[in-house]
Amino acid sequence: MNGPDSFEFVGETGTLANGWNDQNKSALWVYNLHYFDDLRRAGSLDRRPWHSALIARWIRENPPVEGAGWAPYPTSLRMVNWIMWDMAGSELGDEARRSLANQAGWLARNLETHILGNHLFSNLKALVFAGSYFSGETADRWLALGLERLGREVREQVLSDGGNFELSPMYHAIFLADLLDLVALDRVFPGRLPRSLVEDISRTAGRMLGWLAVMTHPDGDPPHFNDCAIGIASGLAELKAYAVRLGIAQLTVGERIEGRGATAIHLAESGYVRLEGSGAVAFCDVAQIGPSYLPGHGHADTLSYELSVGRRRIVVNGGTSCYGTGPIRLHERGTSAHSTVVAEVNSSEVWGGFRVARRARPMDVKLTRTADGLSLSAAHDGYRRLPRKPVHHRTWTMRANELEIRDLMFPEIPAVARNILYPDVSKELPEGILYDVPTGSEGREPAFYAQRFGVRLATSAIDVRLTKGEAVIQWRWN
Known part of the structure; x- marks a missing residue:
């Protein structure tokens, strides 16, 4: 909030002049309007009068169950935010508590079991919050309903290496914050959550912190794999500070391999590898596109990478500036918006905003020591629907002051x-940073980079056309 009825969400400003369901705004902006996330933002105590008035206005102008604000997902986020605002010393008041109870009752009958993933988990979390915050038989039923699946969803949605199963660093951070909130809830209402569940959530949060530390650029923000935008979820430093306040330690995850002048951390179940040289770090995607039954946040980005030298990003993926079903969304999910090999079709068949048909399957992932560093190789069959069914092979070789990327397409097809x-x-x-193209034909093409929602920045891409099915680019720094 930047005023009593003035807001900025996903890179877009607006007011309540056209109500809570403004059709001139994107669906994502309208959803954010109903989240009430500002109740927990930095400096929120200074905006307490705005928040109190806004809660009262929401109750007056959003009767059950009308408008976007009553969809299960924004309802879940709003419930938690109102409860935490009250727990932090602000006063909801009787009218707001009655509304909160109505929202909890409605949510209990409308869990998003058809969507699953982070939506369902947010529903369950909200019921656990409401069941802990209120008392009585009805609150006990909400709590029991939330707890019935919560532990199972944590085990389903967090992989053994600590990664969230949607394989998006942004959604990983959101899920980690959810777990920390549940531990904080237990501190305020001890005994409402089973001790074994709290201990399991705490350990899982420690693993997720370790994963996020591996998957964070030196500038403090994550790489752009799948749906990912900076500024939506809390960053590593903020989440680590929250965990420390709760007594949760960051755990070491992944397999660490030392080479001559280079280091790798392999998050094998997630499918990401962090390669480090002297003063540089590369993030390599050898992952599946996401859960087989939930690919909505997946991009056609198989075998893509990002590179930082020092604290400066050099090579990036295109990022995510919007949701929906329009041409920008389709482009940003497509292969050409990523730092990988691009052919005449997307490596995974993204469509419809949140759908994926024929998907690239990574294979033959190998991480080996070389005489002067470490080498990561992998392949994918995402172009198998093209004539001759070509397979893309990529090898990253990290040395002390060099990253070499070698691409092979066999059988040969036109690709860059x-x-x-x-x-x-x-x-x-x-x-001090330069590159060389010893194999292939180099060119420059315009490109876009969406670091944040609502913002697309013009940039360029070094395109190396494969010659006889091969291309090599070598990055060097000192």
Whole structure:
């Protein structure tokens, strides 16, 4: 909130002048309007009068169960935010508590079991919050309903290496914050949650912190794999500080391999590898597109990568600026918006905003020591629907001051190895950073980079056209 009825969400500003369901705004903006996330933002105590008035206005102008605000997902987020606001010392008041109870009762009858994933988990979390916050038989039923599946969903949605199963660093951070909230709830209402569940959630949060630490650039923010935008979820530093306040320690995850002048951390179940040289880090995607039954946040980004040298991003994926079903959404999910090999079709058949048909399958993932560093190789069959059924093979070799990326397409088809440059370095690389293209035909093409929702920045990509089915680019730094 930047005023009593003025807001900025997903890079877009607006007011309540046209009500709570403004058709001139994106569906995502309208959803954010009903979340009440500002109740927990930095400096929220200074905006308490705005928040109190806004809660009262929401109750007056959103009768049950009309409008977007009563959809299960925004209802779940709003319930938790109202409860935590009250727990932190603000006063909801009787009218708001009655509304909150009505929202909980409605949510209990409308769990998003058809969507699953983070939507269902948010529903369950909200019922656990409401069942702990209120008392009595009805509250006990809400609590029992939430707890019935909560532990099972934690085990389903968090992989053994600590990664969230949707394989998006942004949704990983959101889910981690949810777990920390549940531990905080237990501190305020001890005994409402089973001790074994709290201990399991705490351990899982520690693993998720470890995963996020591996998957964070030196600038403090994550790489853009699948749906991911900076500024939506809390970053590593904020989440780590929250965990420390709750007594939760970050755990070590993944397999660490030391090479001459290089280090790798392999998050095998998630399918990501962090390669480090002297002063540089690369993030490599050898992952599935996401859960087989829930690919809605997946991109056609198999075998893509991002590269930072020092604290500066050099090579990036295109990011996510919007949801919906329009051409920008389709492009941002497509292969050409990622730093990987691009052919005439997407490596995974993304469509409809949140749908995926024929999907690339990564295979032959190998991480080995070389005489002067570490080598990561993998392949995918996402182009098998093309004539001759070609397979893309990629090898990243990290040395002390060099990252070499070798691409092979067999059988040979027309394709380019795309390397999207971070906008700040697209016109001129920082001093001490250079690249060479010993194999393939180099060109520059315009590209876009969406670091945040609602913002698309013009940049360029180094496109290396494969020659006889092969391309090589070598990044060097000092």
